[in-house]
Amino acid sequence: MASADFVLRRRVQFYETDVAGIVHFSWFYRYMEEAEHALWRAAGLSIHPPDSDLGWPRVAAAFDFQRALRFEDEIDIHLRIAEISRKTIRYECVVKKDNEQIAIGSMTIACVRKTPTMRAVEIPDDILTRLQLKAANNG
Amino acid sequence: MASADFVLRRRVQFYETDVAGIVHFSWFYRYMEEAEHALWRAAGLSIHPPDSDLGWPRVAAAFDFQRALRFEDEIDIHLRIAEISRKTIRYECVVKKDNEQIAIGSMTIACVRKTPTMRAVEIPDDILTRLQLKAANNG
Amino acid sequence: MASADFVLRRRVQFYETDVAGIVHFSWFYRYMEEAEHALWRAAGLSIHPPDSDLGWPRVAAAFDFQRALRFEDEIDIHLRIAEISRKTIRYECVVKKDNEQIAIGSMTIACVRKTPTMRAVEIPDDILTRLQLKAANNG
Amino acid sequence: MASADFVLRRRVQFYETDVAGIVHFSWFYRYMEEAEHALWRAAGLSIHPPDSDLGWPRVAAAFDFQRALRFEDEIDIHLRIAEISRKTIRYECVVKKDNEQIAIGSMTIACVRKTPTMRAVEIPDDILTRLQLKAANNG
Numbered sequence: 001m002a003s004a005d006f007v008l009r010r011r012v013q014f015y016e017t018d019v020a021g022i023v024h025f026s027w028f029y030r031y032m033e034e035a036e037h038a039l040w041r042a043a044g045l046s047i048h049p050p051d052s053d054l055g056w057p058r059v060a061a062a063f064d065f066q067r068a069l070r071f072e073d074e075i076d077i078h079l080r081i082a083e084i085s086r087k088t089i090r091y092e093c094v095v096k097k098d099n100e101q102i103a104i105g106s107m108t109i110a111c112v113r114k115t116p117t118m119r120a121v122e123i124p125d126d127i128l129t130r131l132q133l134k135a136a137n138n139g
Numbered sequence: 140m141a142s143a144d145f146v147l148r149r150r151v152q153f154y155e156t157d158v159a160g161i162v163h164f165s166w167f168y169r170y171m172e173e174a175e176h177a178l179w180r181a182a183g184l185s186i187h188p189p190d191s192d193l194g195w196p197r198v199a200a201a202f203d204f205q206r207a208l209r210f211e212d213e214i215d216i217h218l219r220i221a222e223i224s225r226k227t228i229r230y231e232c233v234v235k236k237d238n239e240q241i242a243i244g245s246m247t248i249a250c251v252r253k254t255p256t257m258r259a260v261e262i263p264d265d266i267l268t269r270l271q272l273k274a275a276n277n278g
Numbered sequence: 279m280a281s282a283d284f285v286l287r288r289r290v291q292f293y294e295t296d297v298a299g300i301v302h303f304s305w306f307y308r309y310m311e312e313a314e315h316a317l318w319r320a321a322g323l324s325i326h327p328p329d330s331d332l333g334w335p336r337v338a339a340a341f342d343f344q345r346a347l348r349f350e351d352e353i354d355i356h357l358r359i360a361e362i363s364r365k366t367i368r369y370e371c372v373v374k375k376d377n378e379q380i381a382i383g384s385m386t387i388a389c390v391r392k393t394p395t396m397r398a399v400e401i402p403d404d405i406l407t408r409l410q411l412k413a414a415n416n417g
Numbered sequence: 418m419a420s421a422d423f424v425l426r427r428r429v430q431f432y433e434t435d436v437a438g439i440v441h442f443s444w445f446y447r448y449m450e451e452a453e454h455a456l457w458r459a460a461g462l463s464i465h466p467p468d469s470d471l472g473w474p475r476v477a478a479a480f481d482f483q484r485a486l487r488f489e490d491e492i493d494i495h496l497r498i499a500e501i502s503r504k505t506i507r508y509e510c511v512v513k514k515d516n517e518q519i520a521i522g523s524m525t526i527a528c529v530r531k532t533p534t535m536r537a538v539e540i541p542d543d544i545l546t547r548l549q550l551k552a553a554n555n556g
Contacts, residue, residue: 014315015165015308017158019210019465024154025475026446030293037292048349058442062479071158071326153454154447158326164336168304169432176431187297187488197303201340210465293443295436297488302432349436
């Protein structure tokens with residue numbers, strides 16, 4: 001499944017920096033998730049609707065860091081649905097500033113049902129359809 | 140009600156600093172809450188036990204900042220139960236480093252029942268007793 | 279000095295929530311600071327320009343919390359310059375959702391020069407002028 | 418180079434949880450870094466001494482998540498120096514609770530000199546020696 005990029009523009013906040021003068025690396029994983037949730041909203045979905053029995057725990061997340069970000073930098077978080085399997089979704093993410101690549105990452109999430117006990121389940125059809133449609137339409 | 144200080148020792152972490160080279164001020168509110176939860180554990184309680192219908196939302200929190208903290212500083216968070224009313228608890232907090240005062244704050248929490256709808260309730264007797272006993276015994 | 283409100287619209291992120299299901303109270307202090315930095319940018323300033331010898335440490339910050347915020351809530355952070363003295367600035371802040379007041383806070387910052395040793399200094403005229411102009415023009 | 422595990426015990430804090438009721442995944446990268454800095458201290462080093470011209474930016478960091486952590490869980494962060502090259506260090510990390518594996522990760526850092534311009538440099542001998550000695554002596 002090919003997917004065009006979804007792009008979220010966002011500014012670096014003061015509390016995201018550290019004493020080394022740059023954005024603390026832990027924030028990139030939050031940037032990636034922010035873009036994911038914005039993509040879901042753009043697809044007409046919420047990843048955490050009130051009272052839903054579905055959950056989407058993160059199974060893996062990784063980043064390679066090439067450049068640093070600083071206070072008030074304006075960044076573009078490019079998110080792409082790289083693969084949808086029956087029970088998981090894998091994203092690829094590139095963080096850019098002024099069109100220059102800052103970091104590249106990936107994240108895999110699983111679909112679970114929370115009751116009676118937490119277990120992996122198949123992604124519901126309506127969610128699948130909306131995400132696939134969104135993936136095809138970005139750019 | 141007088142209360143001796145409960146003291147939590149803790150080290151400043153790298154991700155708590157910002158580009159100004161010091162601990163970001165938002166962390167002091169977390170330090171105060173960390174000490175609160177440690178005080179509750181020391182009193183044989185958890186402020187958020189699994190499946191409890193009680194909650195303890197923060198009603199107010201404030202800090203005055205006198206000095207800065209830096210990476211790897213070892214700090215002492217002094218917490219004192221300043222007042223327990225029927226439905227609320229007020230703490231006073233002093234953050235110290237090498238016995239020098241860094242910041243002074245306060246926090247008020249309320250006891251609520253979450254179902255059927257969120258509402259303020261009286262603090263249960265067993266919690267009241269344990270906290271009062273703990274308050275009298277610190278120092 | 280009277281000041282019209284500066285307003286920053288912003289969405290609650292997943293990582294800002296806690297196990298109680300609501301935004302952790304420590305985030306409101308970050309929301310207030312986000313609005314402050316956006317106000318400075320709107321006034322043609324940065325509160326932390328590269329290589330500046332000026333700093334703006336927080337002297338005090340407080341919030342009273344009336345209602346809870348949840349994941350994906352869209353909020354308006356109203357910030358007002360309540361007072362500018364020779365060496366300090368005091369802000370007042372109201373966080374609203376759908377025009378309903380969620381929390382009300384305040385923050386005081388001081389102007390310092392960092393070298394040769396950190397000391398309080400008078401706010402430079404050009405910063406004063408720009409902030410006062412911005413304060414008069416919002417709304 | 419083989420290395421025994423360095424272990425940091427630590428309790429999950431309230432502000433590390435999210436509305437899904439578990440520790441937000443971004444915190445595991447901070448846990449890994451906390452253990453790294455504790456390992457350096459145990460080796461008689463600081464990763465960020467005042468006025469040092471050396472820096473240690475993160476080049477890559479990844480985690481696979483197997484189980485969830487909850488408020489007040491006591492966890493053990495196992496950190497191992499997996500490889501030291503001339504200019505980089507790679508760590509492997511396992512987060513455990515009650516001896517059960519929760520997550521497994523890795524992180525690579527580079528040694529840089531900050532002036533006159535940021536560039537990768539060889540790890541100084543005294544740091545190399547202390548880390549290698551520490552790596553051989555844990556467990």
